[in-house]
Amino acid sequence: MCVRRAEAAALAVLLAFDSPAAALDLTEAEHAAFGAEVRALLLDEPEIVGRALSPAPSYADEAAKDAALLDERAAELYRDPADFAEGPAGGTPLVAFLPPACETCPELLEELRALAQENGATRLIVKDFPDSPQADPQAARFLTAVLEELGPAYWKEARTALSGLPDPSNPEALRRVSEVMGWPAEDLLARMAAPDTEARLVRMRGLAEALGFDVFPSYVVGGTMIRGDVPPALLARYLP
Incomplete structure (x- = not known):
């Protein structure tokens, strides 16, 4: 996966919990372009969301x-x-x-x-x-x-x-x-x-x-x- 798509994967998680304005300081055009990148990435690799939302192993588990x-x-x-x-x-x-x-x-x-x-x-x-x-x-x-x-x-x-x-x-x-x-x-x-x-x-x-x-x-x-x-x-x- 290219660097741009890797960044989109990480920022997609931020956008899932915060408003775009709070998470990113982008112009309206940049927001639109970024949103398109994230959507394309998630359609291509939907498992990213599951991995991001999976809880880390707890101390009790270890x-x-x-x-x-x-x-x-x-x-x-x-x-x-x-x-x-x-x-x-x-x-x-x-x-x-x-x-x-x-x-x-x-x-x-x-x-x-x-x-x-x-x-x-x-x-x-x-x-x-x-x-x-x-x-x-x-x-x-x-x-x-x-x-x-x-x-x-x-x-x-x-x-x-x-x-x-x-x-x-x-x-x-x-x-x-x-x-x-x-x-x-x-x-x-x-x-x-x-x-x-x-x-x-x-x-x-x-x-x-x-x-x-x-x-x-x-x-x-x-x-x-x-x-x-x-x-x-x-x-x-x-x-x-």
Whole structure:
């Protein structure tokens, strides 16, 4: 559609609710010419009026769509055994999609843990998201391996160790971290390469895409999706 006809479409809506004199400062001849343009446009594309008069989606509509999406993906969100989880099993879920390696990640994790513990009725779930500017998927594979092979306490130590690495995507660097920490390096590297580890990363990418998460950290708190980083103190407002 040409620019003139696009302008006519927009102004036709104005003319539907306001008098021509109030909406436009045109001469009588210009009014006539414009009216002819609008009439021709509406005869050609009558659906324009319906689109213009259709109400915009309300907040309630958007919230309902989000709630339905969270219900649909509940198993992946809240019951993935490959995630770090801490707090009462029946508590309000606080799901954090975190980069696997960044300078501030260990501090953020401790703030989230403190928030959940202080609330007392919150279950913190952390998903080591593999695709982010802060880290290569290798770091996420490493954290998955540590959690599965050694357990949550070592996973927290691994997150701190990764935050200090200049290149957490380097397998040799990850091997050295394992050896320095006294962990079974060969077992961890084998677990990183296992098909179920890669399947978890694929699953995580699909979940984040479905939720519309493209920046990390991002969160699901109770029934609310929060795209992007916010201070943990603000997350508390979404907890009961």
